[in-house]
Amino acid sequence: MIYEIILALSAFFAVLGAIGMFRFPDFYTRIHAATMVTIGGACLGLTALALSTWQQPGYDINYIIKVLLIIMFILITGPTSSHALADAAYHTGVIPKNLVKNDMENKK
């Protein structure tokens, strides 16, 4: 079935992003891996789960609508929270590793 392939792909992305989250050197590169787990892992997996209820006995359209609502919510709030957290981290003194040039130092 198609949904099992998509679910396996999302598990692959989740493990890959978690390994990146574990091994990347500083906070600003870990945001990249976190976004990979969020979009590639959770959103793709939820899409596969919504597809798995399509025209199955015992399931109706409510499942697909609610799962699509959760996917929309994660797609809106994931980048927003990452951006807010990166901004707060910069303003509280979290600096990148191996920093050569800081274009933000004269801006507020």
Next chain:
Amino acid sequence: MIIESAFIISGVLLVLRAILGPTYADRVISIDTLTNIIILFIVMYGIKIKNPMYLDIALLFALISYVGIIAIAKLVKK
């Protein structure tokens, strides 16, 4: 079975990063990411036992997580 194990391994790595993380931002972003994995598990369980109420719980969980992350970001920046 293999797929759930892969998601659990991913969650364990995220918890390790939340424990080890040198700064507070590492911990917060890894808990934020772990929330999405938990939402996926809640939806998976709700679809497995055919109860659509678990999907509402997952939506509420996503909402509370978002509000918490924004609150931490605002509070620390002050």
